[in-house]
Amino acid sequence: MSALVRRISTFLRSPRGQQLVERGRREMAKPENQARLRQLATRLSSRRR
Template identity: 85%
Template sequence: MSLVQRLSAFLRSPRGQQLVDRGRRELAKPENQAKLKQLATRLSSRRR
């Protein structure tokens, strides 16, 4: 099995679905969105 196949199989599993749901809940929080925006800004400024 390739890595992509194993990953997609895991994401379809109950444990994978739990992790996806948890990630979505965490991303919905405003403080986490602000942290991601700061990280994106920092990373984009490094490329210049």
């Protein structure tokens, strides 16, 4: 498992990984995407009960 985590962290430090992280931050700054994420979290939490 640690090999997988190491590969992911290496990727996130790479230029392409940094681009994806920045794109994710820009997308999550949009209110409509925040609402979608809240709805998904609500659905997932209600399934656990």
